Amino acid sequence: MTAFTPKDPDYEARVRASFARQPMMETLSATLEEVAPGTTTIVSTIPPGTLQQQGQTHAGLAFSIGDTAAGYAASSLLPKGFEIVTSEIKIHLLAPGRGDRLVAIGRVIRPGRRLTIVEADVHAESGDTRTLIAKLMGTMVPVPLTES
Amino acid sequence: MTAFTPKDPDYEARVRASFARQPMMETLSATLEEVAPGTTTIVSTIPPGTLQQQGQTHAGLAFSIGDTAAGYAASSLLPKGFEIVTSEIKIHLLAPGRGDRLVAIGRVIRPGRRLTIVEADVHAESGDTRTLIAKLMGTMVPVPLTES
Amino acid sequence: MTAFTPKDPDYEARVRASFARQPMMETLSATLEEVAPGTTTIVSTIPPGTLQQQGQTHAGLAFSIGDTAAGYAASSLLPKGFEIVTSEIKIHLLAPGRGDRLVAIGRVIRPGRRLTIVEADVHAESGDTRTLIAKLMGTMVPVPLTES
Amino acid sequence: MTAFTPKDPDYEARVRASFARQPMMETLSATLEEVAPGTTTIVSTIPPGTLQQQGQTHAGLAFSIGDTAAGYAASSLLPKGFEIVTSEIKIHLLAPGRGDRLVAIGRVIRPGRRLTIVEADVHAESGDTRTLIAKLMGTMVPVPLTES
Numbered sequence: 243m244t245a246f247t248p249k250d251p252d253y254e255a256r257v258r259a260s261f262a263r264q265p266m267m268e269t270l271s272a273t274l275e276e277v278a279p280g281t282t283t284i285v286s287t288i289p290p291g292t293l294q295q296q297g298q299t300h301a302g303l304a305f306s307i308g309d310t311a312a313g314y315a316a317s318s319l320l321p322k323g324f325e326i327v328t329s330e331i332k333i334h335l336l337a338p339g340r341g342d343r344l345v346a347i348g349r350v351i352r353p354g355r356r357l358t359i360v361e362a363d364v365h366a367e368s369g370d371t372r373t374l375i376a377k378l379m380g381t382m383v384p385v386p387l388t389e390s
Numbered sequence: 391m392t393a394f395t396p397k398d399p400d401y402e403a404r405v406r407a408s409f410a411r412q413p414m415m416e417t418l419s420a421t422l423e424e425v426a427p428g429t430t431t432i433v434s435t436i437p438p439g440t441l442q443q444q445g446q447t448h449a450g451l452a453f454s455i456g457d458t459a460a461g462y463a464a465s466s467l468l469p470k471g472f473e474i475v476t477s478e479i480k481i482h483l484l485a486p487g488r489g490d491r492l493v494a495i496g497r498v499i500r501p502g503r504r505l506t507i508v509e510a511d512v513h514a515e516s517g518d519t520r521t522l523i524a525k526l527m528g529t530m531v532p533v534p535l536t537e538s
Numbered sequence: 539m540t541a542f543t544p545k546d547p548d549y550e551a552r553v554r555a556s557f558a559r560q561p562m563m564e565t566l567s568a569t570l571e572e573v574a575p576g577t578t579t580i581v582s583t584i585p586p587g588t589l590q591q592q593g594q595t596h597a598g599l600a601f602s603i604g605d606t607a608a609g610y611a612a613s614s615l616l617p618k619g620f621e622i623v624t625s626e627i628k629i630h631l632l633a634p635g636r637g638d639r640l641v642a643i644g645r646v647i648r649p650g651r652r653l654t655i656v657e658a659d660v661h662a663e664s665g666d667t668r669t670l671i672a673k674l675m676g677t678m679v680p681v682p683l684t685e686s
Numbered sequence: 687m688t689a690f691t692p693k694d695p696d697y698e699a700r701v702r703a704s705f706a707r708q709p710m711m712e713t714l715s716a717t718l719e720e721v722a723p724g725t726t727t728i729v730s731t732i733p734p735g736t737l738q739q740q741g742q743t744h745a746g747l748a749f750s751i752g753d754t755a756a757g758y759a760a761s762s763l764l765p766k767g768f769e770i771v772t773s774e775i776k777i778h779l780l781a782p783g784r785g786d787r788l789v790a791i792g793r794v795i796r797p798g799r800r801l802t803i804v805e806a807d808v809h810a811e812s813g814d815t816r817t818l819i820a821k822l823m824g825t826m827v828p829v830p831l832t833e834s
Contacts, residue, residue: 266448269417269439291417300414301457301476306450328449329653330677332480332628332776334803334823336796351821352780356652356679357625359778359821377795377803379778379823381626381677383652477801478825480628480776482655482675484648499673500632504800504827505773507630507673525647527630527675529774529825531800562744565713565735587713596710597753597772602746624745628776 246280246350249321256322257282257314264310272307274314280350282314287343299339304346304364304376308333311348312360316382319353324384329357331380339375341368351379358382394428394498397469404470405430405462412458420455422462428498430462435491447487452494452512452524456481459496460508464530467501472532477505479528487523489516499527506530542576542646545617552618553578553610560606568603570610576646578610583639595635600642600660600672604629607644608656612678615649620680625653627676635671637664647675654678690724690794693765700766701726701758708754716751718758724794726758731787743783748790748808748820752777755792756804760826763797768828773801775824783819785812795823802826 250256254277261267261274267284270292276283284307286292294300309331317326348362364376398404402425409415409422415432418440424431432455434440442448457479465474496510512524546552550573557563557570563580566588572579580603582588590596605627613622644658660672694700698721705711705718711728714736720727728751730736738744753775761770792806808820 260443263443264448265439265441266450270450291413293413295408295411296473300412300454301479302414302418302450302454305453305457306448309449309453325444328483330480330482330626330655331449332478332823334478334795334825335476336803351778357677359626359780377823379776379821381653381778478774478803480675482647482677484655499630505825507632507774525675527628527673529630529801556739559739560744561735561737562746566746587709589709591704591707592769596708596750597775598710598714598746598750601749601753602744605745605749621740624779626776626778627745628774630774631772 246319246353248279248319252322253279253318257318260317260325261314266306267310270303270306277314277318279318280315282311282318282348284311284346285343299344301333301335304335304339304344305333307344307346308348308362308364308376308378311346312362312378312380313348313382315348315350316353316358316360319350320384323387325387326382327385329381329383331378333376333378335376337373337375339366341366343367358384394467394501396427396467400470401427401466405466408465409462414454415458418451418454425462425466427466428463430459430466430496432459432494433491447492449481449483452483452487452492453481455492455494456496456510456512456524456526459494460510460526460528461496461530463496463498464506464508467498468532471535473535474530475533477529477531479526481524481526483524485521485523487514489514491515506532542615542649544575544615548618549575549614553614556613557610562602563606566599566602573610573614575614576611578607578614578644580607580642581639595640597629597631600631600635600640601629603640603642604644604658604660604672604674607642608658608674608676609644609678611644611646612649612654612656615646616680619683621683622678623681625677625679627674629672629674631672633669633671635662637662639663654680690763690797692723692763696766697723697762701762704761705758710750711754714747714750721758721762723762724759726755726762726792728755728790729787743788745777745779748779748783748788749777751788751790752792752806752808752820752822755790756806756822756824757792757826759792759794760797760802760804763794763802764828767831769831770826771829773825773827775822777820777822779820781817781819783810785810787811802828
């Protein structure tokens, strides 16, 4: 993967402050672990309210943390005063979501002034085992903070 | 749209019973309104815990109810003893999610024994106004209940 | 569908001139039929060189004319001096491509200054019968002519 | 990447024979280079008839060879008597296609009896430089040869 140079030296504080203002992440018991230029990691401890009818994680949980990890990966490369909005994203569900936690790793594929292409992998972790359960690829749009 | 003939006369009861077992739908304050052959409608009253950092609905809310509405649209056409699993789905976010409620309408585009192609539109409603905020298209896979 | 107002009164001549400069369209025996604000129709007579190993049309034929019809649908709404570049597009193949011709109808879902969301339906026509064989949805980006 | 074990010892001959029957690949001056379990490489020398109006490769060229490389990657893992059909695929165009040739590398992400998830990267090569111009991810469906 290409290494990216952030345009805003305070990118990590900016990303963490934005994440902390997302009620949806609290609802999903999701926390922001790693933040580095062009990549972030989000972990959900899979609260009971995120399951579907078969006791597995709802596709919406993998989507929500995958989309958010990919969005903040894009956001980490923006200049100050900009925010990210998801334009489109596709998710493939590869295996049932079960275990102690879901881990979403978002990455920038190609940054850009008008749009940033991103991807995310979502893993289910249970003890020492880790299973890839979803892959996402999508388009993020940088918008000035006043516009969004 | 093509009219579909259900293979299971009890399709509506089956779909409603499955929906009632989804904790994620309760977390999102989502209820299953219409169920007809090849289409379902799900409404969320947008609880505060589904917002993102700008006070709009998180992309994961539109995704979760859109995916679920599309999945049950596919499920309504299955024979008894089968359930639906999402294989992949793409969402385009077209406008900010704000208002009194989000309404997701799922529809079958092409049913099949091995896979069913579906779509969903998600609207934000506020008083008398209705705005299309997201479109989804994806692939659902029928699986025997014992397998899933 | 929403009616769109073109920003360039000469949109049709501009779109037709651009189409005429595409060698790939000639290779696919594709012609530009209708051009209206926010929609275009492209027809391929399915030359033998566009088939796959089973004698059906290659997925790349439906993709190429669907993508091009959607791109010119977006282009028809641009001001003079701009051109469209495809950023991403997803295609669902719904039925085998066979018959006298493939007809792709592209439409704008939501125009925008930074990006335009589009869709396309591709039909196979054989005598009087018409079968929907593919659906596309994607993102087009307007770029100044000097930039592209 | 996971290593895959082919179910058909003659997978390479089977894949190469199928490729040789695709007129579309000849139209695009595309040849099948590497064939290994779960991955194939296809190269196009970019004939003039595959360009668009700005002299770059048409999105349909990257799509066609990317889809075909991904499809044969899936096909390499099938038992004898089966063939692959593309169900859906999404392409992100990341950079203009220019140069001496386009190289598409298809890979299986997750094989399956009912469907196989695949990806492909498409690079433009010019002398010693190689640029990633497109990424694809999609769903392939195995079908018995008599059915397709």
